[in-house]
Amino acid sequence: MDTLAGSAEQFVDHLVDFVCAMTQPFGQDSLKGLGIGVPGIISAAGEILESPNLRFLDRFNLQKTLAERMNMPVRIVNDVNAIAWGEALHGAGRDLQSILVVALGTGVGGGLVLDRRLWLGADGVAGEIGHVPVEPNGRACNCGARGCLEQYASATGIVKSIVERRKAGTPGSLDTVAAENLTTHEIAAAARAGDNQARAAFAEAGERLGQVVAGAVNLLNPDGVVITGGVSASFDLMEGAVRKELEDRCFERSLNKLQLRCGELGDKAGILGAALLSSND
Numbered sequence: 013m014d015t016l017a018g019s020a021e022q023f024v025d026h027l028v029d030f031v032c033a034m035t036q037p038f039g040q041d042s043l044k045g046l047g048i049g050v051p052g053i054i055s056a057a058g059e060i061l062e063s064p065n066l067r068f069l070d071r072f073n074l075q076k077t078l079a080e081r082m083n084m085p086v087r088i089v090n091d092v093n094a095i096a097w098g099e100a101l102h103g104a105g106r107d108l109q110s111i112l113v114v115a116l117g118t119g120v121g122g123g124l125v126l127d128r129r130l131w132l133g134a135d136g137v138a139g140e141i142g143h144v145p146v147e148p149n150g151r152a153c154n155c156g157a158r159g160c161l162e163q164y165a166s167a168t169g170i171v172k173s174i175v176e177r178r179k180a181g182t183p184g185s186l187d188t189v190a191a192e193n194l195t196t197h198e199i200a201a202a203a204r205a206g207d208n209q210a211r212a213a214f215a216e217a218g219e220r221l222g223q224v225v226a227g228a229v230n231l232l233n234p235d236g237v238v239i240t241g242g243v244s245a246s247f248d249l250m251e252g253a254v255r256k257e258l259e260d261r262c263f264e265r266s267l268n269k270l271q272l273r274c275g276e277l278g279d280k281a282g283i284l285g286a287a288l289l290s291s292n293d
């Protein structure tokens with residue numbers, strides 16, 4: 013389904029067609045509700061306040077519109093909140109009470125499950141850990157601020173770290189690859205092959221991530237932190253730096269029970285979480 017262009021109305025038409033086609037073999041009655049994870053800032057009422065990759069949905073109440081069209085309960089949540097709920101119930105957090113889920117992808121997203129409840133905040137927008145500042149005058153962020161974690165620990169942030177190191181004159185095995193063609197997959201492969209520039213970029217990402225996670229651990233005393241998203245496949249290259257920050261910055265008591273884990277459900281976490289949230293209340 014092409015979701016990247018068009019209007020909100022066209023998007024809803026596509027979505028309804030898609031859902032009907034998918035459920036058709038099972039009969040319309042087989043569908044009890046719809047849960048959808050959307051990247052962006054989503055209000056508690058299911059309004060998409062802002063979705064940087066789906067701009068035509070800004071200020072659109074997808075939840076209300078889709079519920080009316082489908083005549084069934086619909087729940088629209090932030091995509092990482094859906095992932096967090098999936099991992100909490102059936103993935104890496106299923107034996108834990110309170111977890112922080114951090115999704116490292118193109119950006120950095122977060123979700124909080126506290127006492128087995130998804131914590132959405134006063135208006136649905138809690139958990140935006142990617143926009144916790146780590147450098148007061150650091151790299152400009154898409155949110156309008158500077159120095160957000162996302163600018164250092166996401167896939168794009170790690171690429172920026174390589175580009176900065178190049179400009180500073182640090183040689184690396186990826187120097188022949190144009191900046192716009194660099195991927196974290198390649199950078200991770202270079203790091204594993206012993207490239208110091210690539211290793212340093214991942215270590216920096218881990219250090220910044222560790223600082224923010226340490227702050228969250230001191231604030232919330234969760235029993236788990238779950239790292240997920242595409243970049244988490246290379247979490248081993250960051251883990252040492254993350255653990256060092258946790259040890260340096262957290263109270264010993266907070267770390268005693270803390271489990272630092274990678275997500276278990278991959279892409280299925282968000283699908284499962286959104287579906288479970290749709291039947292939650």
Ligand SMILES: [Zn+2]
Pocket residue numbers: 142143153154155156157160162
């Ligand atoms: Zn930001």
